[in-house]
Amino acid sequence: MRFEVSHVLDAIERRLTTEPALARAVLDLAEIVRFVDLDGGRPASLLRLGMVIDAVARHVAEENVQVYCVVDKGMLSDLDQPSSERMVVRRWADDGHVEVVPGAQPRVMEISELGGLPVASRLLPGLAPVPGAGGAVLAPRAPAPPGPSDLGRRLMSRRWRCPDPECALFNQMRVAVGQPLPRLRGVPICPRHDAPLADIGPSPAQDVLAVRINGVVKQRFLLTSAGPIVVGRAPEGGVGIILGPWLDEQAVAAVSRAHLVLSIDQRGLLAQDISMNGAWIHPGNIKVTPKEQRVIAPGEYIELYPGVEIGRPGSFAPGGAVNPHSVLAEAPTMSFRMPPR
Numbered sequence: 001m002r003f004e005v006s007h008v009l010d011a012i013e014r015r016l017t018t019e020p021a022l023a024r025a026v027l028d029l030a031e032i033v034r035f036v037d038l039d040g041g042r043p044a045s046l047l048r049l050g051m052v053i054d055a056v057a058r059h060v061a062e063e064n065v066q067v068y069c070v071v072d073k074g075m076l077s078d079l080d081q082p083s084s085e086r087m088v089v090r091r092w093a094d095d096g097h098v099e100v101v102p103g104a105q106p107r108v109m110e111i112s113e114l115g116g117l118p119v120a121s122r123l124l125p126g127l128a129p130v131p132g133a134g135g136a137v138l139a140p141r142a143p144a145p146p147g148p149s150d151l152g153r154r155l156m157s158r159r160w161r162c163p164d165p166e167c168a169l170f171n172q173m174r175v176a177v178g179q180p181l182p183r184l185r186g187v188p189i190c191p192r193h194d195a196p197l198a199d200i201g202p203s204p205a206q207d208v209l210a211v212r213i214n215g216v217v218k219q220r221f222l223l224t225s226a227g228p229i230v231v232g233r234a235p236e237g238g239v240g241i242i243l244g245p246w247l248d249e250q251a252v253a254a255v256s257r258a259h260l261v262l263s264i265d266q267r268g269l270l271a272q273d274i275s276m277n278g279a280w281i282h283p284g285n286i287k288v289t290p291k292e293q294r295v296i297a298p299g300e301y302i303e304l305y306p307g308v309e310i311g312r313p314g315s316f317a318p319g320g321a322v323n324p325h326s327v328l329a330e331a332p333t334m335s336f337r338m339p340p341r
C-alpha cells in the first residue's frame with residue numbers, strides 16, 4: 001500500500017477524540033505503536049494506531065469510528081519513535097485530541113470504568129489487537145463495560161475548568177469536540193496539568209447522533225444544547241454535517257445543500273426540515289411539516305431520502321459495514337466538520 005504518510009496521520013487525527021460519548025474504545029498509544037507483529041516494521045510506528053482504529057471499526061461494523069487515546073509522557077522522548085511522529089503526537093496533545101499523562105495504563109483503566117469504554121490492549125483486560133484480516137483484529141479477552149459508571153455520569157454532567165489558561169483539555173483553548181473525563185485523585189484533576197479542576201456549572205444537554213447511508217453508519221457526532229447543527233449535502237461554509245461525499249447520483253439530487261437543522265432544548269431532540277424535498281420520521285413514515293420543529297422521540301430516526309438517515313445510533317436496526325474503509329487509505333478530503341463554538 002502506497003500513501004502519503006502526512007495525509008494518513010491527518011486522517012488518523014480525525015479519528016481521535018477525548019469526548020467519551022463519541023469514543024468506541026480507549027487505548028494506551030505507547031503500547032499500540034510497538035505492536036511490531038502487526039506489520040513487521042520498525043520498533044515504534046504511529047501507523048499501527050491506524051491499524052488498531054481499523055480493527056475497532058470492523059469490530060463495531062461502522063465507518064469513521066473514533067478512539068480515546070492516552071499518551072504516556074515518556075513516549076514524547078522515546079527515541080524509537082521517529083521525531084516527526086513525536087512532533088505529530090505533541091501537536092495532537094496541544095489541540096486536545098489526545099491526553100498526555102505520566103503513567104498511561106491506570107488512566108486508561110479509569111477512563112474505561114468512568115466512561116464505559118472497552119480497552120484496546122494486550123496488557124489490560126479488554127479487546128486485544130492481534131494480527132489478522134486487514135492487519136489487526138480485536139480478540140475479546142474481557143467482557144465489555146456495561147456503560148458509564150454512576151461516578152462517571154456525575155463527572156460528565158458538569159463542566160470543568162483547568163487553572164492552566166493554555167489547557168487544551170479543560171479550557172476555552174480546546175479545539176476538539178466535547179470534554180474529556182477528569183482524572184480522580186480525591187478531587188477531579190486535569191490529567192495533563194495535575195491541577196484541581198473548577199466546577200463551572202452543569203454540562204449542556206447532549207445527544208450522540210449518527211449518519212446512516214444505505215444501512216451503514218458513516219459517522220457519529222455530538223449535538224448539544226449549546227448550538228444547532230445543520231445537516232445537508234453541502235451546508236453553507238462547510239459548517240455542519242456534510243453528506244455529499246456519501247450520496248449517489250439520485251440522492252445528491254434529492255438532498256438539499258442544507259436539509260435539516262438539529263437542536264436540543266428542554267423538549268428534547270428537535271429536527272426542523274428546511275429542504276426542498278422534505279424529511280420523514282421512522283418508524284411510521286411521518287412527513288415532517290416544513291419549517292416546524294419536531295421532537296424526535298427515543299427509537300425514532302429521520303430519513304432525508306431512502307437510505308439517507310439521521311438518528312441516535314440505537315434507533316437503527318443492527319447491521320452495518322462488514323469491511324469499513326481503512327483510515328490508512330483515506331483520501332485527504334475532509335467530509336465532516338463541526339461548527340465553530
Ligand SMILES: [Zn+2]
Pocket residue numbers: 162163164167168169170190191192193194
Ligand atoms: Zn489542564
